[in-house]
Each structure stands twice: as structure tokens, then as C-alpha cells.
Amino acid sequence: PMSARVVELDLETSVYTRGAFERELAFAVHVARRAAQPCSLLVVDVDDFQALRDVRGELAADSCLEALAQRISAESSGAGPIGRLGSDTFALLLPGWALPRACALADRLRGATRSDRCVMATVSVGVAALRPSEPWGNLLEAAETACIRAKQAGRGRSVHRG
Numbered sequence: 808p809m810s811a812r813v814v815e816l817d818l819e820t821s822v823y824t825r826g827a828f829e830r831e832l833a834f835a836v837h838v839a840r841r842a843a844q845p846c847s848l849l850v851v852d853v854d855d856f857q858a859l860r861d862v863r864g865e866l867a868a869d870s871c872l873e874a875l876a877q878r879i880s881a882e883s884s885g886a887g888p889i890g891r892l893g894s895d896t897f898a899l900l901l902p903g904w905a906l907p908r909a910c911a912l913a914d915r916l917r918g919a920t921r922s923d924r925c926v927m928a929t930v931s932v933g934v935a936a937l938r939p940s941e942p943w944g945n946l947l948e949a950a951e952t953a954c955i956r957a958k959q960a961g962r963g964r965s966v967h968r969g
Contacts, residue, residue, distance in 0.1 A: 815827035817891040819869060819872060819873065819891075820872050820873055820875075820876040820891055820897075821873075821876065822876050822880075822888075822889040822890055822891050822897065823888055823889065823890040823891070824890070824891065825890060825891065825892050825893075827890065828888060828889075828890020828891075828892070828898060828900070829890075829943070829947070831888045831890070831900060832848070832890075832898075832900055832943045832946070832947060833943045835887070835900055835902045835943075836937060836941075836942070836943040836946060837943075838902070839902060839903075839937055840937075840939075840940070844902070844903055845903060845904060845905040845906075845936060845937065846900075846901065846902050846903065846904070846936070846937040846946075847901040847904040847905065847906060847908070847909035847934065847935065847936045847937070848898060848899070848900055848901065848909075848934070848935050848936075848937075848946055848947065848949075848950040849898065849899040849901065849909060849912065849913055849916070849932055849933070849934055849950065850892065850896065850897070850898050850932065850933040850934075850947075850950040850951050850953070850954040851875070851879060851896070851897045851898070851899065851916065851930050851931075851932050851954070852895060852896045852897075852930060852931050852932075852933075852954050852958065853871065853872070853875065853895040853896075853928045853929075853930055854928055854929045854930060854931055854958070854962040854963060855928065855962070856868065856871075856894070856895035856928065859871060859927065859928055863927070867927065870925065871925075871926055871927050871928055872895060874923060874925035874926045874927075875897065875920065875926050875928075875930070876889060876891070876897060878916070878919055878920055878923055878925075878926060879897060879899055879916065881919075882912065882915055882916045882919050883899055883901070883912060883916075886899075886901050886902075886904070886912075887899060887900035887901050887902055888900050892951075896954075898947070898950065904936075905936060906934065906936035906967060909934050909936060909967075910934050910965065910967050913932040913934050913965035913967075914965055916930070916932060916965075917929070917930060917932060917963065917964070917965055921963070929962060929963035930963070931954055931957035931958045931962050931963065931964055931965070931966075932954060932957060932964070932965035932966075933949075933950045933951060933952065933953030933954025933955070933956070933957055933965070933966055933967070933968075934950060934953055934965060934966070934967035934968070935949035935950040935953055935967065935968040936967075936968075949968040950968070952968070953966045953967055953968050954966070
């Protein structure tokens, strides 16, 4: 039924909630492993989001997140589901994508957000590709850790798990 689906979406940005995204991720990893196919994951975090909220206000911060979710969708051409992991953190699942293609998308996305006046912020992106027999939770953790490393390296960057 329609109502069951609506609950799975983040009301602000119309992407999957974290729980719904994690279910999608778990299923995609299962499928990728069985089919011996690649699967990559991007974690996208808004740089200096609290400063944006403090300076520009709540409405501007909300519209930044909406615009970012739309930009991720546009740049990935709907390649996979998008989830909201935290207040200003999103994830993009890329079933069938190997690391080099995912890294190229991460770089394209960073450039596109920088020139998107609606987003009003730069993003840091962490990229990870599925390793053989790796559980989905480890893949998510690897992409989140890579995103933290991108922030530590000076923000507005993308870093992939080695």
C-alpha cells in the first residue's frame, strides 16, 4: 500500500530514512555477492552545516538539504537509492558500480554542488566499494570513515577507502 512507502521516506528531503536505506543496502550487498557484481557506496556530508544554519537560518539550511538531495539524484541519474543518514549526511547506493566509476561520480558531485546556488555549501564525500564477503555494515562504516577523512583533509574533497 502507498502509506507503507511514505513512512520510509524522510519528510524534509524525500529520500529514504536511515532505517529504510540500510535495508536497501543490506539487500543490494546480498544480491551483489550472489551475482559476483561490484557495489559501491557514497557518503555525502555538508561542510560547515552548523555555521550555515547559524548564519543563514533554519529555512536556508533546510532548503540546502533539499537541494543537495535533488543534486545527488540528478548527478547519479537515479542509479540507486539515496538515504539520509543524519541531519546533514546522505548516502548513495550504487549497485553494479566498481570503485573507479563511483570515485568519478563523487568528484562530479562535488563540483556540481559547488556551482549549485541552491545548495549554498560544499560537500565532503566518502567512497567505498564492496569487498568479497564483507557485511553491509562494514561497507557503510568504510564509506562513513572515508567521509570523515575527507573532512579532516580540508573539506570539499572526496576520499575513498584504500
